[in-house]
Amino acid sequence: MAITATKGQTGLTGNSAVAYAMKQINPDVCAAYPITPSTQVVEDFSSYVADGAVTTELVTVESEHSAMSACIGAAAAGARVMTATSSQGLALMWEMLYIASGMRLPIVLCNVNRALSAPINIHCDHSDSMGARDSGWVQLYAETVQEAYDNMFMAVRIAEHQKVLLPIMTCLDGFITSHAIENISLLEDQEVRQFIGEYRPATSLLDTDHPVTMGAMTLPEVYMEFKHQQSEAMKRAKDAALEVMADFGKRFGREYGLFETYRLEDAETAIVILNSAAGTTKVAIDELRKQGKKVGLLRPRLFRPFPWREMADALKGKKAVAVLDRADSMNAFGGPVFNEVRSALYDLDNRPKMINRIYGLGGRDYKVKDAISVFDELAKIAETGKIETLVKYITL
């Protein structure tokens, strides 16, 4: 894709920005099987490989299951490994996702969020990555093309952090972010190289002087110790993420946290929402603030590990909070983000009243007026203290 520069800014789609980040990272191995809407990531990156712009070994495989299998093999051999997928592709990787995290391989996967079949749908929702939330992968989410690009570099550092060593999934909204050209500032190759550093794997199957066994059979006397270590590593990923984000902000001037808050401090009611829809919600917030309504937003960025303590701290004292999920857990008790945020707030002395609204499935549009009507509902709940419907589909 052509890159148009003005005032240090260029115009790229989310997919091309991610592919450009991968070019700058220059991983040792990329194994991928393209799928809509992340196709362009692999397409652009394979051009970089063909043009000799990277030294990556690109493994074209026959399925996503094989893509993740090849990533695991290469990562176990000590390579820095990346891939990209969406929806059914991530679903087909399922079995291997757990193997990647169980073997503590710091693979970076860009997931361009798309709905799951059936019925078949190529558009955005978060069912794919939310389904993988228990697979032991760190998860980072992005609102804009710029953030999707920046997350790629932070992802490498978090995954490879010596106290973490876990695979990481960076998520951006299919079509809405992946196919939209937006303004973006790109880093210099040199800046990227200095930020991510050289990859020194903790172990390598190819290092025959220090032989290791990976992914072997374990019986009840040790399996649980492995899982405990994995769980502890996931806990440490939060501090690692904070450290990496702080370094990124210091070097490049773009500040990121575990989550983003917008006009939240003095807000009485708030919406918690992921990715691109947060931008639309911010516009609604500015409108309502003009009318004197104290409303705010919390946008999770790091969803795994879930920064529950910090989130509870940010939302304490609010009268009413709506969590908007772009995926349903099909548990008849709310979407995945809702259940976690609500659980995080349980220990607060003054818990906000909370509701869950499922929106935007399969690419259904979420407009400023949708956010405003949620805030209207929150205002009523704040006033009366009564919740009529805990969980409800909106944008129907």
Added chain:
Amino acid sequence: MENYLEVRWHGRAQQGVVTAAKVLGEACLRSGKFVQAFPEFGPERMGAPVRAYNRISDEPIRLHCQVTDPSLVLIADPTLISTVNVTEGVPDDAIFIINTNKSPEEMRKELKVEGRKGIKVFTLDAAAISLETLGRNIPNTPLLGALAKATGFITLEALVDNFKENYSKKFSPKVVEGNVEAMNRGYNEVKG
């Protein structure tokens, strides 16, 4: 609400409206604006109605919903007017730019906006221009030239410079020149 220019492109698959939105976005970005350019994807087949959109602003753009009330609508294929609701959501001061050999007055009737005096309608025979400059019916670049003339929010020079800079690698010099000529003619031949 925030101050945006919202643009909707109507065309048929293969007429280049997705590329047109992209080129417009890039050219505006070059002029120091914040932009979005995005297509609406459906079943992909040649000739199917396609829409693409732009948002252009002096401020960073946070909206990520669809464009529903565009003040600027470009129509690459006039036969869409009878099959797609091209006037959907447009405000009373909207601008239409249509690829047709008919006059703005005739198109005003076809659009059924005779009563809405604030709406401006511009026409140009982008198909003929495209056939003469490129040898193919790709009406998007003449429409871009017409847009510069009709709205003035982007200059013809910015469109041409951006195109030359960004597409010289992708296309042969002949195709680049043909497109630049198509933009110039679109600028000079638009009526309304």
